[in-house]
Amino acid sequence: MPDQRLVLDDRLLIEELLVGLGRPGELHTTAYWYCRACRAAVVGAGGHLSGPFVSLDPSQQAAAIRSLLVLRDDIGLPDPRATVPVMAELSERHRPLNLLNLEAAASALVLEATMLLSPQASEGVLPTVLDAERISWEIVDLT
Secondary structure (H helix, E strand, C coil): CCCCEEEECHHHHHHHHHCCCCCCCEEECCHHHHHHHHHHHHHCCCCCCCHHHHCCCHHHHHHHHHHHHCCCCCEECCCHHHHHHHHHHHHHHCCCCCHHHHHHHHHHHHHCCEEEECCCHHHCCHHHHHHHCCCCEEECCCC
16 A cells, blocks of 8 residues: 655644654645745744744754755655646635635645645644645644
């Protein structure tokens, strides 16, 4: 049986790169979540996304940022040629969704994947849309 496909939100992507999630599966993220994770690592203000980098000593911090800026080959990014049309369709059904959430839901649909959300991400509008679209999702607690 092939590995389960999983789409990681930005915070879980950072967690995977820094310490690992310990979740077997075929890992993916989205372009917007990847961009936000990279921005948090480079600009960093100690918030939800950049906090894990701030707590590292300087040499570890530099290595962690480098690891994020060159995304590992085993973490996929869905092809926009497949996700953008689905994003447009989703926007008809879920008008209040922003581009970040549209891309996330579309990616899970295109990949037939389970969405993994950090506790903070699970408090937004995305879970309601995932449920409406019958996309499986889980909350993953951070270490």
